[in-house]
Amino acid sequence: MKKDLCVIPECYVDTNLISCLLGGIGVNHQKGCTRVTGVMEKRLADRFAIGVIDADKVTPGYLAKLRKVAGLQHLCVYKSDIRPHYIITIHKAVEDFILDEAHKAGVSLSTYGLPDTLDALKKQTKKVGSDKDSRFKALFGKLEDVGEVAALKELLMYLRSEGYLAQEEQVVSILAGEDYV
Amino acid sequence: MNVLVGPQSIGKSCVLKIAAFFSWLEKRIELTQDPVGVTKNAYKTHFIEYYGLYDYDQKDTYIRYETTLMVIEYKSQTMSTEWKKDRWNYHRSRISYIPSERNLIATISNWTKVDVNDSLLEYFSGWDEARKSRRKGLDILSTGVQYSYKKENDSDVVRLKNGKNLLLSETSSGFQSLVPLYVHLSYLRSGQYYTNRKSSYASKAENERLLHLLIDKLVQGNLDKEVIESIAQLQYVVEYGDKRKTVVGSAEMQKLAQTYRNFVNTKRSDIFLEEPENNLFPPTQVQLIEWLIEMSTDRFRRNSLFLATHSPYVVNCFLERPERDYKLFIAAPVDDKGMSVIRAASDDDLQQMYDYGVDVFFNYETFVG
Numbered sequence: 001m002k003k004d005l006c007v008i009p010e011c012y013v014d015t016n017l018i019s020c021l022l023g024g025i026g027v028n029h030q031k032g033c034t035r036v037t038g039v040m041e042k043r044l045a046d047r048f049a050i051g052v053i054d055a056d057k058v059t060p061g062y063l064a065k066l067r068k069v070a071g072l073q074h075l076c077v078y079k080s081d082i083r084p085h086y087i088i089t090i091h092k093a094v095e096d097f098i099l100d101e102a103h104k105a106g107v108s109l110s111t112y113g114l115p116d117t118l119d120a121l122k123k124q125t126k127k128v129g130s131d132k133d134s135r136f137k138a139l140f141g142k143l144e145d146v147g148e149v150a151a152l153k154e155l156l157m158y159l160r161s162e163g164y165l166a167q168e169e170q171v172v173s174i175l176a177g178e179d180y181v
Numbered sequence: 182m183n184v185l186v187g188p189q190s191i192g193k194s195c196v197l198k199i200a201a202f203f204s205w206l207e208k209r210i211e212l213t214q215d216p217v218g219v220t221k222n223a224y225k226t227h228f229i230e231y232y233g234l235y236d237y238d239q240k241d242t243y244i245r246y247e248t249t250l251m252v253i254e255y256k257s258q259t260m261s262t263e264w265k266k267d268r269w270n271y272h273r274s275r276i277s278y279i280p281s282e283r284n285l286i287a288t289i290s291n292w293t294k295v296d297v298n299d300s301l302l303e304y305f306s307g308w309d310e311a312r313k314s315r316r317k318g319l320d321i322l323s324t325g326v327q328y329s330y331k332k333e334n335d336s337d338v339v340r341l342k343n344g345k346n347l348l349l350s351e352t353s354s355g356f357q358s359l360v361p362l363y364v365h366l367s368y369l370r371s372g373q374y375y376t377n378r379k380s381s382y383a384s385k386a387e388n389e390r391l392l393h394l395l396i397d398k399l400v401q402g403n404l405d406k407e408v409i410e411s412i413a414q415l416q417y418v419v420e421y422g423d424k425r426k427t428v429v430g431s432a433e434m435q436k437l438a439q440t441y442r443n444f445v446n447t448k449r450s451d452i453f454l455e456e457p458e459n460n461l462f463p464p465t466q467v468q469l470i471e472w473l474i475e476m477s478t479d480r481f482r483r484n485s486l487f488l489a490t491h492s493p494y495v496v497n498c499f500l501e502r503p504e505r506d507y508k509l510f511i512a513a514p515v516d517d518k519g520m521s522v523i524r525a526a527s528d529d530d531l532q533q534m535y536d537y538g539v540d541v542f543f544n545y546e547t548f549v550g
Contacts, residue, residue: 001550005537015543026547028537035540043538128188132546 001026004160006044008036009052013125013136014094018052020140021153022160029131037062040085048084048163050156056093063087069168070175074100074148077155077171084164086171088155095121097148102139105146112139151175182477183487184499186541187512191521193489194281194455195237196512198300200487201278201453202228203246203253210262211250211271212387212444214394220253220260233298269399269440272483274449277369279304279362281455287337287349287357308361311368312337314376321356321363322468328360358460359469369450370476370484388445395444399437451485452477458492470498478506493540500535511541513549524549 003026009015015029030036033053037060040049053060055076066078066087074097078087090097095118102109109116113135114124124130143149155174159166183200185193205227209219229238244255249267253260278300289295292305318327318340325342328349337349339360349360368376380388457473458466477486490496499507509526526534526541530548534541541548 001547003533003547005533005539026544026550028539029543029547030538030540031543039538043536131543 003027006047006049007052007156007160008039008049010036010054011094011125012128012131013098013133014052014054014090015131016133016136017094017098017140017149017152018156019131020137021144021149021156033057034060036060037087040087044085045083049086050159051085051087053087053089054093055089055091063089070172072148072151072175075152075155075175077175079168079171084166086159086166088152095125098139098143101143101147101149105143107139107142109139112136112142114139151177182474182485182499182507183510184496184507185487185489185510185512185523186491186496187521187523187545188514189491191512191514193512195234196510196523197453197455197487197489198228198232198234198278199244199246201276201451202232203244204274204451204453205276206253207246207248207251208274208276210253211268212273212391214391216251216262220262224255224258224260231299233300269395270443272443272449273445273447274451274485275369275373275447276451276453277304277307277365278453279365279455281459283308283362283455284354284358284459286361287352290350304365307368308365310376311365311372312361314368314372315364319364319367321360322465322472324356324359324465324468326356326360328364354460355462355465359465362457363469366452366473366476369452370479370482373447373450391444392441395437395441399433399440449482449484452487454486454488456490456492457488458490458495463492463494466492466494467498470495474498474502478504491542493542496541500531505531509541511545511549513546522549 002024004022005026005028007018007022007027008030009018009027010030010033012029015027018027019025028039030039036051036053040051041062053063063078066080066085068076069079070077074091076089076091078089079085099109099116099118099121109121115121124133125136127133130136140149144153151174154177155171158170158174162170185196187193206219206223209223210216213219229235240258242255242258246253249265250271251265251268252263254262280301282297282301283304285297285301286292286305286308292302295302297305312330313332315328315330316332318329320327321339327340329338329340330336331338337360339347339349339352339356341347349357352360452473454473457469461469473486473488476482477484488495496509499509505528509531510523511526512521512523514521526548533539534548539547
């Protein structure tokens, strides 16, 4: 499997989403936002890294050392001024993001065998194995080119392709795309 | 050293049991030089029944085991073997399968009467042998506690840091798990070589048969006076187990004597260990694994270690090693019907796991797919 271990999502369904948006490659799934930031801060201190975490838990200390450069309703991008690190936070959490974006796109989750309510969806996303769940993969395939999911995809693709050379202005510009709002 | 990781119920334990069984089978074939006799019914009695794997066997089960000594295949419910060039280069090992249910030991005193599968019973028996060799205190890693066996009342005593003695069954779950494991492994590491174990009649007879077979195969019946004298000396070794006895004679006889000794004297152990981390505080897991690595990299003993684990601390102990003297095997499902695949991580994979702080338990498919 092709992989990019500098992309570090926090939980099972985040991992599924990020992997799908990047064409099915393997990413560096860590359990919990503090592990994402811990790996970035300690193991990848001098290397390019993109963390993806939900914003529904206690803010990790490392995130406070980064500067917010752009944001949408569900996505915020933080950048380190001293390291080649970006952290994307998903608001309030990935389940809200999925439901909201599906709703905006007129997509019913039940079409994909998934529940349409937040609590029921959380029961599915918390399952071990939801990082590989084909129902989510199909849903993300449908959503990847619309709304903030498309913004997230373009942002990830840009950051991955540019790596150390990624420009803050370009990040801002990607999230400012009218189509995403 | 082999480390096996993967999700629950993927078949890790089954792989460990297969490896242990075939190692045992290889040993029996070498010691008897009778592959047909040894393999007859071995799969059913010494594998399926021994490990209680009744529901796992399939008509199309295929297993291939290959070492430098031989190839053993189980195919179409039939076992076949093929010698390889190192046939006579066998070094006898003690094979120990250590199941994850092992901490039952601490709470069951009359384990000989408990209805468990043979593999667990054999582990209990191995533990019994190990504990009885420990009349003097054994420090349990650097935990500050010490184990000793009290012959007077057949009890296992654990002395705590504060000097207080407890029976093993009264200690914490962590020590109930760690102490028997460590005592057993310490015995395999060194104790077994300093304990006088009486050979059974069957074992002596087997050794004698083996000796004559070796003479027949390696000296090819060329018995001059010198050879006969050397055989007499070798038989002395058989009878009295004198490991120091020097065999004089031609280079051919010296070689024969060495080969024979390699076959009959245990000098190493092959350890198959399920979940060494059970009930252990992570820093203790690390201590245990570092100790096990030390044991397995002892150049003189050449012990082998094959473990299955769910602990990132255990895996990390290996990833941090500058020497790549281990293999990390990753198991992953291939479908929803219970099929799984196991792949050895490449050196690049291991380096990436280390460099990127990858938790292989959350990313196993990335390294298998």
